[in-house]
Amino acid sequence: MKVCTGCKRSLPLASFAADRNRGDGLQVRCRECVAEYSAAHYRRRQAALGKTVREKADVPEGHKQCRTCxxxxxxxxxxxxxxxxxGLATRCKACRAVHGRRDHLKRNYNLTExxxxxxxxxxxxxxxxxLKAPAVHVDHCHExxxxxxxxCFNCNSAIGKLGDDPGTTRRAADYLEGNAWKPILVAPGVYRLPS
Structure with a gap:
């Protein structure tokens, strides 16, 4: 047993970290006191640098505090x-979803919400x-x-499946109107399109 100089409790030797500079080879403060001192020192340093410091919350077992909300x-x-x-993310699922949508818009389209x-x-x-469904998907030129x-989802995916090609889209519209075109083979691999 050894007495901690911080909390003044008599604790087993396993409660103290190693310190080769001491006669008994152990630190003078218990692990809990060292952890508290380190956390307090860290908070003071961050505050001195002008950074916001979150106070440690009393979190019940099986719970976690979200850094964002x-x-x-x-x-x-x-x-x-x-x-x-x-083993858990730093943001809760709700905050991660909100930030994920915002970050996706900025990263992929350079747009704000x-x-x-x-x-x-x-x-x-x-x-x-x-002109029917709600507009929810940002459409962009892939080139x-x-x-x-x-x-809407259907129109955005249709344009993507047609390869963002106006010619293919026009032929698709012609096809839907009953004007299916049949290419005429002029030479091997060369087709003449109808006028």
Whole structure:
């Protein structure tokens, strides 16, 4: 047994970390006191640097505090993260979903949510192709990256499946109108399209 100089409790030797500079080979403070001192020292350093410091919350067993919203939620409200010390993500599922949508727009289309909402409002909230379904998917040119508008899921995927090719899309429209074109073979591998 050894007495901790911090909390003044008499504790088993396993409660003290090793320190080769001491006569008994152990630190003078127990592991709990060292951890508390380190956390307090860290918070003071961060505050001195002008950074916001979150106070440690009293979190019940099986729960975790979200870094973004600050709420304490059960482990079922978190995605798994094998590389984290507790095996859980740093943001709860709800915060991760909100940030995921925002980050997706910025990363893929260089748009903010407000800019996307303005585009949807300028289209009166509906897809500009079918004029029926709500506009929810950002459509863009895959070659230039330019955003063209906001479409419904079906119209956006149809354009993608047609390869973003206006000629193919026109032929598809002709086909739907009953004007199916039949290519005429002029030479091996060369077709003449109808006028």
């Amino acid at each position: 600050g709420e304490i939620k059960p482990h079922s409200e978190w995605h798994r993260n094998a590389s984290a010390s507790d 407000a800019e996307r909402d303005d585009m949807v409002a300028s289209q009166m909230g509906v897809c500009v192709i079918c 230039t990256g330019r955003v063209r508008g906001v479409l």
